[in-house]
Amino acid sequence: MSDNGQPIIELRDVWKRFGRLEVLRGLSLRLEPGHTTVVIGESGTGKSVLLKHLVGLLRPDGGEVYFHGRRIDTMSEIELVDVRRRFGFLFQGGALFDSLTVAENVAFPLVEHGRKPPAEIERIVEERLRMVGLDGLQARKPAQLSGGQKKRVALARAIALDPEVVLYDEPTTGLDPVRSDVINELILRLKQRLNVTGIVVTHDMTSAYKVADRIILLHEGRIVADGPPELFRTSTDPQVRRFVDGRADEKDLSALNE
Ligand SMILES: Nc1ncnc2c1ncn2[C@@H]1O[C@H](COP(=O)(O)OP(=O)(O)OP(=O)(O)O)[C@@H](O)[C@H]1O
Numbered sequence: 475m476s477d478n479g480q481p482i483i484e485l486r487d488v489w490k491r492f493g494r495l496e497v498l499r500g501l502s503l504r505l506e507p508g509h510t511t512v513v514i515g516e517s518g519t520g521k522s523v524l525l526k527h528l529v530g531l532l533r534p535d536g537g538e539v540y541f542h543g544r545r546i547d548t549m550s551e552i553e554l555v556d557v558r559r560r561f562g563f564l565f566q567g568g569a570l571f572d573s574l575t576v577a578e579n580v581a582f583p584l585v586e587h588g589r590k591p592p593a594e595i596e597r598i599v600e601e602r603l604r605m606v607g608l609d610g611l612q613a614r615k616p617a618q619l620s621g622g623q624k625k626r627v628a629l630a631r632a633i634a635l636d637p638e639v640v641l642y643d644e645p646t647t648g649l650d651p652v653r654s655d656v657i658n659e660l661i662l663r664l665k666q667r668l669n670v671t672g673i674v675v676t677h678d679m680t681s682a683y684k685v686a687d688r689i690i691l692l693h694e695g696r697i698v699a700d701g702p703p704e705l706f707r708t709s710t711d712p713q714v715r716r717f718v719d720g721r722a723d724e725k726d727l728s729a730l731n732e
C-alpha cells in the first residue's frame with residue numbers, strides 16, 4: 475500500500491439506513507494513496523451516500539470510517555473541518571453558486587478556509603482555471619456556461635485547496651464524448667502531477683476504464699466485484715456483465731410488461 479502500508483481511507487463494516495431503506499450493508503474498503511478507484515453500480519445503490527461518508531457529511535449507523543488511520547465518523551463538526559479541507563468534492567450535478575461569477579465560485583473554498591490575501595487568491599483561481607482550460611472566463615456567471623464548462627469550473631473549485639483526495643461524483647454525466655475525455659484527462663493529470671487520490675463515481679464505462687487503477691461494483695449496498703479494469707473487461711460474472719454491458723435482464727424488464 476503506501477510507504478508505511480497504511481491506506482489513506484478505510485471503511486470497516488459500514489452500515490447506513492434511511493428510515494426503512496437499508497442503503498449500505500456492511501461495506502469494507504481500503505484505499506491506497508495516489509490511486510484512482512472507480513465506483514460503479516446502479517442508480518440508487520448508495521454510491522453518493524458512500525462518498526458522503528468519506529468526509530463526514532453522513533455518519534454510519536454501524537462501522538467505522540478512517541482517514542490516514544484517524545477515525546472520522548465520530549469526530550465533531552469542528553474536527554471535521556480539517557479533514558474536509560484535505561478533500562476536493564465534485565458534487566453530482568456540479569452545484570455551482572448561480573449568483574457568483576466563475577472566479578468567485580473557484581475562490582469560495584479559499585475564502586472560506588484560508589487566510590490568504592486577495593491577490594494570492596486571485597493568482598490561485600487563475601492557475602486552477604488554466605489547469606482546467608478555462609482561463610479568461612473569470613467574470614462569467616454559471617448560466618453563461620455550457621455543461622462541460624460548468625463541470626470544469628466545479629473541478630477547478632474542488633482542487634482550489636490542493637486536496638490530497640478528490641471525490642468525483644459522476645464527473646462526465648451529461649457531457650459529449652469529447653468533453654468527457656477532457657474530464658478524464660484532468661482526472662489522470664491530477665493523479666500524475668499532484669499525486670491526488672481519486673474516487674470516481676460513474677456510469678460511464680469508457681471513463682471508468684480510462685481513469686481507474688481499481689474498479690468497485692456496488693450492488694444493494696455491498697461490494698460485489700473489486701479489481702483492476704482488466705477484471706471487468708474479461709469477467710464472465712453475470713452481475714458484472716449486466717452492469718458493464720448495460721443489458722437489462724428479465725427482472726429489469728418485468729416492470730415494462732405490467
Ligand atoms: N439524505 C437522505 N435521506 C434519505 N434517503 C436518502 C438520502 N440520501 C440518499 N438517500 C437514498 O439512498 C439511496 C442511495 O442514494 P445514492 O444517492 O447514494 O444513490 P446513487 O448510487 O448515488 O444513485 P445515482 O447513480 O442515481 O446517483 C437512494 O434510494 C436515495 O433515495
Ligand SMILES: [Mg+2]
Nearest residue numbers: 521522566643
Ligand atoms: Mg449518486
